[in-house]
Amino acid sequence: MNKRTCDILIHNGQIFSMDPDRRIYCPGAVAISGSRIVGVGTDAELQQNFDAREMIDASGAIVHPGFIDAHNHIVHTSCRGIFGSYHDAESLPVNFADWKASVTDADEAAATTMAGIEMLRNGFTMFIEPGSLFSTEAAAEAVERVGLRALFSPLYLWDRGESFEAIPTLASPSLMARATIDHDRCIKELDAELHRNRNADALVRGYIFVYGEGTASPELLRTAHACARENDVPLHIHAGYLPEGADLYRTLTGKRHLVHLQELGFLDENTVVVHASALDADEETAVHETGCKIVWCPIAFFSLGITFNITFKMAERYRRGVCVSLGTDGAR
Ligand SMILES: [Zn+2]
The missing domain is CATH 2.30.40.10 (Urease, subunit C, domain 1)
Structure with a gap:
């Protein structure tokens, strides 16, 4: 033979x-x-x-096959240890969002290289970046040089700003100036990373991450969902990060976030909800009924100091057969 x-x-x-x-x-x-x-x-x-x-x-x-970090804001690698916990934010001389707005292409390339080498050394061969890169080209070059795989989304897909009241450290005027809250920009850029998928051997591929947490209009959600399904790529969104965000969403819309997303037809088996910490029983039912998946970021969950008023639901989700992956949310 x-x-x-x-x-x-x-x-x-x-x-x-x-x-x-x-x-x-x-x-x-x-x-x-x-x-x-x-x-x-x-x-x-x-x-x-x-x-x-x-x-x-x-x-x-x-x-064994490499681990996948299912949620990693890769540029955070270069500010590890600086910003501490969410509750220290007010006492810091620099706002986290202002720092994010100030990064250069070279910063993003360096952070991706550093994170990539660290990931490889620890058995990770792929990460999913949630649309927080200003230069996906610089980061993609770094990913390819290191020899990892990655999924990239267009930059901050958001077209509503009211919800940032609940999560002030995640947004600032300087960040909004660089990643504008603009429906037309988001629609124009929705498929910006999908050209990578034409190469079946590409190490970096495209998908769609809608920032979420109440920062997307129903029109943006519907268009993003249609674009993702048309191009057969996953669709990710932040939801249930903090109880304050979940409460503000209900105040603004009269509905719980995931129940609303279910009504809009946004949730299905190819939709991934990131964090899903502050969900109520109706939202857990929405997860179960739609078959959407969850990425849970344990370090984010435990470092936010929200465990006193939120029930830990992972065991219950496991018993109900919900698909849960893990993410780091980026270096801390
Ligand atoms: Zn995130």
């Missing part, structure tokens, strides 16, 4: 394939050619089928 040639054969590992049958091969092997995995199976089977240019002995170690 003719053997296939591959570049690298990792052998003598415990291979956690994470395929639909969750097969584990021990001792197992992975064959790689270029940037693609071309074979996964038992050691015996792959050594019989492949001639490798380079062999790597895993010495019995676990080999």
Whole structure:
């Protein structure tokens, strides 16, 4: 039988394939050619089928697909430790949002490189950036240079400002000047990152992140949802970050955020709600009924000091079969 040639054969590992049958091969092997995995199976089977240019002995170690950080504002890597907790915000000499507005393309490239190397060293091979980059090009170059994968969205898709009263540290006049609260801008930029998806081997791909927390009009939500479905990409949104934000949303609209999103047809199996900490029972039902997914950011949850008046719902969600991924929300 003719053997296939591959570049690298990792052998003598415990291979956690994470395929639909969750097969584990021990001792197992992975064959790689270029940037693609071309074979996964038992050691015996792959050594019989492949001639490798380079062999790597895993010495019995676990080999598994990379972790994905499902929510990472990547530029925060370059201000780690500076802004402390949400409750210290008033006492700081610099507003967090003003700092965000001041970053340069070089800052974003450096932060992405630094975060990327750190991620690789800790087993992460992909992250999802929630539309907070001014220069996705500079960051994409950094991602490709490091050798990670990433999903990028257009910059801050928001067209309503009333909700920032509840989350003042996330917005400032300088940030609004650079990322305008403007419906037409958002509509024009909705598909700005999707051109990347034409290349099936692209390390950086596009999706749509609507900033949320009450900063999107129903028209923006509907158009973003239609654009995401038309282009077969996921749609993410912040919701339920803080109880104050959830309460203000109800005051402004008369409805709970996720119940409203369900009514607007925004929630479905390809919609991902990020944070989902301050949800009430009706919103939990909306999650269950629509099959939307959740990204939960544990460090954000515990550092916000909201655990005294919010019930921790992850166990209940798990029992109800809700799909929950984890995110870091960025370096702190
Ligand atoms: Zn976020």
